[in-house]
Amino acid sequence: MQMHVAKRVEIIIEAPLERRLLDTISEAGVTGFTVLPVLGGSGRSGRWSREGQVSAAGGMVAVVCIVRPERVDKLLEAAFEVVERHIGVVSVTDCQVLRAERF
Amino acid sequence: MEAIPSIMAQNLLSPIVLSFALGLFASLARSNLSVPEAAAKALSLYLLFAIGFKGGASVAAHGLDGSLAASLVAGVALSFVIPFVAFGLLRAMTRLSAVDAAAVAGHYGSISIVTFVSATAILASRAIDYEGYMVAVAAAMEAPAIIAALWLATRAGTGARMDRELWREVLLNGSIVLLIGAFMIGAITGERGLKEIESFIVSPFKGVLCLFLLDMGLVAGRGLRQARSVLSPGAFAFAVLMPLVGAALAMPVAAALGLSAGGTALLMVLSASASYIAVPAAMRVALPEANPSIYLTLSLGVTFPFNLALGIPIYIALAEIIGGV
Numbered sequence: 001m002q003m004h005v006a007k008r009v010e011i012i013i014e015a016p017l018e019r020r021l022l023d024t025i026s027e028a029g030v031t032g033f034t035v036l037p038v039l040g041g042s043g044r045s046g047r048w049s050r051e052g053q054v055s056a057a058g059g060m061v062a063v064v065c066i067v068r069p070e071r072v073d074k075l076l077e078a079a080f081e082v083v084e085r086h087i088g089v090v091s092v093t094d095c096q097v098l099r100a101e102r103f
Numbered sequence: 104m105e106a107i108p109s110i111m112a113q114n115l116l117s118p119i120v121l122s123f124a125l126g127l128f129a130s131l132a133r134s135n136l137s138v139p140e141a142a143a144k145a146l147s148l149y150l151l152f153a154i155g156f157k158g159g160a161s162v163a164a165h166g167l168d169g170s171l172a173a174s175l176v177a178g179v180a181l182s183f184v185i186p187f188v189a190f191g192l193l194r195a196m197t198r199l200s201a202v203d204a205a206a207v208a209g210h211y212g213s214i215s216i217v218t219f220v221s222a223t224a225i226l227a228s229r230a231i232d233y234e235g236y237m238v239a240v241a242a243a244m245e246a247p248a249i250i251a252a253l254w255l256a257t258r259a260g261t262g263a264r265m266d267r268e269l270w271r272e273v274l275l276n277g278s279i280v281l282l283i284g285a286f287m288i289g290a291i292t293g294e295r296g297l298k299e300i301e302s303f304i305v306s307p308f309k310g311v312l313c314l315f316l317l318d319m320g321l322v323a324g325r326g327l328r329q330a331r332s333v334l335s336p337g338a339f340a341f342a343v344l345m346p347l348v349g350a351a352l353a354m355p356v357a358a359a360l361g362l363s364a365g366g367t368a369l370l371m372v373l374s375a376s377a378s379y380i381a382v383p384a385a386m387r388v389a390l391p392e393a394n395p396s397i398y399l400t401l402s403l404g405v406t407f408p409f410n411l412a413l414g415i416p417i418y419i420a421l422a423e424i425i426g427g428v
Contacts, residue, residue, distance in 0.1 A: 016272075019268075086387070086391045
């Protein structure tokens with residue numbers, strides 16, 4: 001089966017910033033993304049968990065975008081505008097997709 | 104009027120305080136007891152709807168006068184002023200940076216709706232009436248403290264910013280919309296509406312509150328366990344002293360407004376409590392430099408349990424003196 005090279009960008013960010021991030025990357029032309037709930041974790045700001053949270057303030061979400069390699073810089077620039085001052089992780093990995101016209 | 108120790112003893116042995124204690128114990132003992140996020144959310148939706156509706160129905164039954172507007176203005180003013188007092192105390196009592204102190208101060212100017220709900224349950228169990236519109240005062244006191252905190256942070260040289268989107272999120276956050284919406288429904292439908300859904304929002308109320316407080320205990324215990332490093336003696340002392348200072352500031356205001364003993368107690372509770380819903384979310388967006396584990400631990404891990412176990416009985420006893428009950 002024919003496979004096509006793509007980039008998978010994963011942004012783990014504080015839940016209160018989810019909408020801002022999605023608006024910003026949409027404005028940058030990235031309209032395909034998936035938002036995933038994250039159960040918990042640990043990082044420079046300590047451990048956290050989404051269980052029984054009385055407030056979304058302490059929670060995190062993961063936003064996953066798969067884009068063509070030539071579009072990744074634009075996406076990262078847009079994402080950086082939002083995540084620069086905040087807790088979170090941005091990672092880029094190589095991946096392959098089946099239907100290139102969709103990305 | 105009953106003595107403060109007697110009210111405290113009754114309160115400490117009430118199901119709601121013991122449920123919180125159970126959650127706190129389970130969390131500190133590292134039990135795997137947990138309340139799923141969706142269940143906690145459903146419980147909080149129920150509590151907000153019930154307290155809003157009952158407040159609105161009470162206003163419909165007793166009628167409205169100028170005291171609602173005056174109480175709203177007073178609530179907004181208290182919420183705006185308290186962060187400045189808190190900021191001064193934090194700078195004197197702790198080694199927190201100006202940014203962290205501003206963020207913490209904002210939490211103490213705003214309110215904890217669960218503390219408010221618990222106080223109404225304790226007032227109800229003691230058959231003390233309160234003004235139904237105090238629910239609207241609670242909603243009005245959520246946001247002004249955020250402005251005060253961001254002003255304090257800006258003065259400290261940070262790039263704190265409050266854009267339009269954040270305004271919208273703060274003023275239209277789900278809790279406020281549900282609380283005010285249910286209040287309006289209660290005010291419109293009155294006693295008739297309350298009767299129709301009484302079996303849902305009155306009788307199970309305390310039981311649901313107990314479950315919710317169990318979750319609050321778990322969250323508070325988890326926060327305390329993970330953030331011991333931020334709990335310096337000074338910060339701990341602040342988190343216990345500040346609610347008393349906030350309540351003391353509210354006392355003369357309530358007297359000037361002519362609130363009943365129950366209304367006075369609730370205004371004191373609102374001024375004494377610290378936010379852990381609206382303000383943390385706003386701070387994460389507008390003031391990300393502030394350490395969230397400091398303000399969440401102080402607000403949820405120290406001040407909330409203090410108010411629930413000891414603060415509320417003190418405020419009720421003092422309000423009874425002022426209210427002349």
